Amino acid sequence: MIDLPVVALSRLQFALTALYHFLFVPLTLGLSMNLVVMEAVYVMTGREIWKRMTQFWGMLFGINFAMGVATGITMEFQFGTNWAYYSHYVGDIFGAPLALEGLTAFFLESTFVGLFFFGWERLPRVGHLIVTALVALGSSLSALWILIANAWMQHPVGAQFNEQTMRMELTSFSQVLLNPVAQAKFVHTAAAGYVVGSVFVLAVSAWYLLRGRNVEVARRSMAVAASFGLACSLSVVVLGDESGYLASENQKMKIAAIEAEWHTERPPAAFTVFGIPDDRTHTTHDELKVPWLLGLIATRSVDEPVLGIFDLVARARARIRSGIEAHAALAVLRAHPEDAAARALFEEHRADLGYGLLLLRCVGDPSHATPGQIEEAAWSTVPDVAVLFWCFRVMVGIGLLLILLFATAFYLSARHQLQQHRWFLRAAFLALPLPWLAAELGWIVAEYGRQPWAIDGVLPTFLGASPVPATSVVLSLCGFVIFYSALAVVDVYLLTRMIRRGPEGLGYWPEGDARA
Amino acid sequence: MRAGGEVRSGTHTSAAPPALWRGILRRHLTVLLALKLAALVLLWALFFSPAHRTAVDAEAAGRQLAVAVKGGTHD
Numbered sequence: 001m002i003d004l005p006v007v008a009l010s011r012l013q014f015a016l017t018a019l020y021h022f023l024f025v026p027l028t029l030g031l032s033m034n035l036v037v038m039e040a041v042y043v044m045t046g047r048e049i050w051k052r053m054t055q056f057w058g059m060l061f062g063i064n065f066a067m068g069v070a071t072g073i074t075m076e077f078q079f080g081t082n083w084a085y086y087s088h089y090v091g092d093i094f095g096a097p098l099a100l101e102g103l104t105a106f107f108l109e110s111t112f113v114g115l116f117f118f119g120w121e122r123l124p125r126v127g128h129l130i131v132t133a134l135v136a137l138g139s140s141l142s143a144l145w146i147l148i149a150n151a152w153m154q155h156p157v158g159a160q161f162n163e164q165t166m167r168m169e170l171t172s173f174s175q176v177l178l179n180p181v182a183q184a185k186f187v188h189t190a191a192a193g194y195v196v197g198s199v200f201v202l203a204v205s206a207w208y209l210l211r212g213r214n215v216e217v218a219r220r221s222m223a224v225a226a227s228f229g230l231a232c233s234l235s236v237v238v239l240g241d242e243s244g245y246l247a248s249e250n251q252k253m254k255i256a257a258i259e260a261e262w263h264t265e266r267p268p269a270a271f272t273v274f275g276i277p278d279d280r281t282h283t284t285h286d287e288l289k290v291p292w293l294l295g296l297i298a299t300r301s302v303d304e305p306v307l308g309i310f311d312l313v314a315r316a317r318a319r320i321r322s323g324i325e326a327h328a329a330l331a332v333l334r335a336h337p338e339d340a341a342a343r344a345l346f347e348e349h350r351a352d353l354g355y356g357l358l359l360l361r362c363v364g365d366p367s368h369a370t371p372g373q374i375e376e377a378a379w380s381t382v383p384d385v386a387v388l389f390w391c392f393r394v395m396v397g398i399g400l401l402l403i404l405l406f407a408t409a410f411y412l413s414a415r416h417q418l419q420q421h422r423w424f425l426r427a428a429f430l431a432l433p434l435p436w437l438a439a440e441l442g443w444i445v446a447e448y449g450r451q452p453w454a455i456d457g458v459l460p461t462f463l464g465a466s467p468v469p470a471t472s473v474v475l476s477l478c479g480f481v482i483f484y485s486a487l488a489v490v491d492v493y494l495l496t497r498m499i500r501r502g503p504e505g506l507g508y509w510p511e512g513d514a515r516a
Numbered sequence: 517m518r519a520g521g522e523v524r525s526g527t528h529t530s531a532a533p534p535a536l537w538r539g540i541l542r543r544h545l546t547v548l549l550a551l552k553l554a555a556l557v558l559l560w561a562l563f564f565s566p567a568h569r570t571a572v573d574a575e576a577a578g579r580q581l582a583v584a585v586k587g588g589t590h591d
Contacts, residue, residue: 059541066545070556077564085580088572166577331583360582463580466570476563483555490548498541506537 002361007465009473010082013480015447017074019440020484024068024491026439029143029190030197031061032136036129037224043129051120053217054132056508057201058116060495065113067491072146074480082473086454086464090168093159093176094149101145109138143193144186151182154446155250156455161353163333163346168458184246185446188239191232192442195402196435198229202409204499206428209419217503222418222428226409233403240399241297248298248306251456253316253381254449256309257388259294260284264308268295273393277386282309284389309382316355317378323356324366325349354458361462383451391441391448398438405431 035054042050076098079087087094112134119128152159158175159168170176202225208218248255255261260277261269262284271293275284298306307315326349332342349356358377359366369377405428412418418425450456454464498506570576578584 059538063541063545066549067552069549070552073556074559077560081564081569084570084572085577088577164574166574166581166583327581327583330581334578334583334585357581365582466572468568468570472563472568476559479559479563483559487552494541494544501537 002462002465003467003470004361004462006468006470006473007462009470009477010078010465010468011461013082013473013477014075014078016477017078017480017484018447019443020480020488021068021071021075022439022443023436023488024064024071025143026193026196026436027064027200028061028068029139029193030195031057031064031200032132032139032197033194034197034201034224034228035061036133036136037228038221039129039132041224043125049216049220052503052508053221055120056217056503056506057221058132059506059508060200060204060498062113062117063494063498064491067487067494069110071484071487074483082466082468083454083464084466086459088167089459089464090152090156090159090455093152093156093168093170096170096173097145097149097152097176101142101149105138105142105145109135109142112138140190143190144182147186147189148177148179148182150446151179151185152176153453153455154185154450155179155181155246156458161350161458163330164337168455181243181246181250184239184243188236188243189442191235191239192435192439194232195229195236196439198225198232198406199402199431199435201225202229202405203429203432206425207499208502210422210425210429214502214504215419217508219413219418222409223413226406226413230403230406230410233399233406236399237403244297245300251450252307253309253312254383254388255298256307256312257383257385257449258392258445259298259306260385260389261294261306261308262310264305264311265295267299267305268292268302269298269306270294271297272389275389277389279382279385309385313378313382316381317374319352319355320358320374320377322349322352323354324359324369325356326353327356327359327366351457354453354455354460357463358452358460361460380452383449388445388449391444395438395441395445398434398441402431402435402438 035058038050038057039054041047042054079091112131115123115131116128116135119131123131156168157179158170158172160171161167162169176182201221205218205221205225208214209222244255259269260272260275262282268291270289270291272284272287272289274286274288276286277284292302294306295302295304326346329342329346329349330353332339333346336342355377356366358380359369359373361380362373362376363369408424409418409428412421412424452460452462454461572580575584
């Protein structure tokens, strides 16, 4: 029997480590790109201040890199121990991009990080710029491989279940690699990381300008962050829309839950700007709707419906019944691989096996499931609507605020009026935590919205977990919380300390503009 | 006290020269990386080493998915 509290604890542990890990990652991604822009200006203009800026922000990048490096490895620990069935079932596919991430991106990034810091006096200008670009490329490549693996969990392609080995086996690596969900997720997530880096540069520079310190470095840094950040924040919206459009094709339930779309509306569906979704009564109270908007965003048409949760549950019900047939045929095939009738039945219902497995949560043998249990399993395909609804809206709201922030910074920077608008400098400084919050909420929407599936439509999450003792998971969870909290505190402490010293205190640039 | 009285037991006065600050940061990061590695190894050894893992093969996966092979079950 599946130990559901252990499954919940293992999920909590994985979620917390992923969220902690993602505090470090987007800053590394974003700062590395800002460094490339700053150093490119230095190479093109030959002005020393741009080199010193790159070195100063590079030092902050180095602190975050040192604190964040290898924080993702704890998730790989968990795959082997807490998620042994998951690892067996899909490890052949899921493991490949993770291994490639280590072999290509991580080594590329780590090697060139060393050259970035110690190569300033040893490499020609262009050579060092290439090194910086390779550090940024390594960071982004790392994100690409991880998101290829993650996208496969959202939209499993290029693999087939082998009933003898009881695992998914790779049939087309190119399909896994070129998974459209992976492409959309990568550009959306990477652009969000670039926004985090840009807001960091913008906020720290605003703090300097408010105090009248490091004015020349801060002004130029703000100009870079504002222009790069504006381009990236606009990209996040466009690329997020693409990601949502793909989800509306491949993960209809996730979209319906995000939109609290309980019933299918006549197309084009309205977008609920505000509402209070109630998961118990399956209704949304106090809705404020914008006509047509959801239909246009989700289907890019005026005549295609966005399926509601009730209709999708009805589909799940039908697929569960088909999955029961697949499960029964699989049981026969496991004992008698040559049984042609069982083979034919299995092939007919193969695509719905995962839905049949959902029943194992409440019954030992799916073929003995009662109509009530089938109904319960069908409704288990609905993720937590209220959580998704609000996480998505707060994320989008922050995204729009950041576009406004970057656009204002760009305008004021272009008119050399940043220092005259202290209200804006204060707003830019206070905006510092917002992109992290949006990024974490984005992860919650993507991963919590995938539930109840570990692999969408293939493997329910509860079947992927190992029967490890609950005390072991609780203790390791406490260990991770202490470990990651300590890292985050030290990271913030070191960054704050170095920012307070500033470029002049660290000898990167003197006060005033003597050498600009 | 060391470094001409400017740095005390790893803490710094505001008069500490910039190069010294950067050197100290480098040392701090090296120590922190070593501590982090040690913490990761400890967590792995305590909770995630092979001794803590469930061995899963086709049979175990079959039992988990309630399709374990039983002698003559379908006859």
